[in-house]
Amino acid sequence: MSTLADQFSHDLSTLLRSGALEGSFADFVQLSGKNLEARTRRYDEWRSNRLKHGVWPFSTELQSGPGPEVTVIDEAGKQRTGVNFASQDYLGLAAHAGVRAAAIEAINQYGTHIAGAPVLQGNSSLSLRLQKALGEMVGLEHVVLFPTGWAAGYGVIAALVRDADHVVLDQYAHNCCVQGAMAATRKVHRARHLSTNGLVRHLPRIRAGDAKNAILVVTEGIFSMDGDSPDLAALQSACREYEATLLVDVAHDLGAVGPDGTGSLGLQGLHGKVDLVVGSFSKVFASNGGFVSTSSTAIREYLRPYAPSHTFSNAISPPQSAAVLMALEIVRSVEGEALRQKLHGVAQVLREALTAAGVVCLGKPGPIVPVLLGREALGRIMAALCFDRGVFANLVEYPAVSVGACRFRMQVMATHTPAQAQFAAEVTAWAYQLAKKLLAHPTSAGTAV
């Protein structure tokens, strides 16, 4: 029979006294004082303390591509090999031979870099073909490319919204849209997560007081933190009723769910029918990069000189365009459908095994399997235990979620096996229960379990 302390390789009483389980990134947002460098030191002390006590799971180093089994080194230098539910490569296309070959061919033809922003000679035949293919896939033919998904979300809002306009965001809208909204206007409204009524409720109120200015409503196809989806048809029709514009960020669902990979929009019968779609290549399409898709030529033309992260940033490189083009082709093929089925099969095994072990998952079946933990202390101990046992997933703390609402987010790939999902669920459930016990009875680390 082992004790709690045996199972937890760290010295729990030292850890509890160290302060490494306390505090959050939120404590260091406000800075004051005239010395910019000195103002950052308090944060660095907090970070170093967490690192020293083994509860700093961020910025780890991958020793290979983001496959289902990887070797990882943490920032303290600890190395582990294990199953990887921390990467975002839902169909496993980053390792696909066809995608790799396309990128290599592009390098051979163009080199590694296009050496210009899109408006200043940064397009290639590959990026132009990609725009066209994406327009077909999303069903909104006019596409503008961005160097990242973040740049796309930020750029489209910064380009289109002015300070008299309103932006209504789901509470969990991604940081790129939140930052874009805050840069564009002070009239930013947040609605309770996933509440159609919550979002829609703002529209008559805003319209009653302001008949002249624009309203942009922002949501996601699958939310990155909770793995759930809004009622997009209800949102789009409310937007039409109040002359608002709907923007849907499909970073996590395009390619990964829906008929022919058309995402939540396809699943909800809205393919090609919403106002603005923003996406990222970094979750399914094996590359950095992002895009905005619209049925309006005028919006496309306006974005090109007025979306700062498109206009003033280098275009995606030829190997990136080539990788995404090939990934798109696979996503829309029979092979893509088979990969999606594998992805959903493994995700289901993971979800069911976690639930059977008493761990509550958020969201609905799909590539994101988030476990809501709440207290950061619980998440930090649990993440350390999982890392030690070779299960890699992401501890999500503020600013990605609110303080006191941390999550252990697992992301599935089509290339995972059901056995890997089963193992990850067992270790995660064990770590969750043990972390809870350790925190509930901090003085009883010697207790037999």
Ligand SMILES: Cc1ncc(COP(=O)(O)O)c(C=O)c1O
């Ligand atoms: C919903 C959502 N939108 C946008 C992005 C940004 O995408 P990228 O990583 O391509 O910058 C992310 C990435 O985490 C995301 O989750």
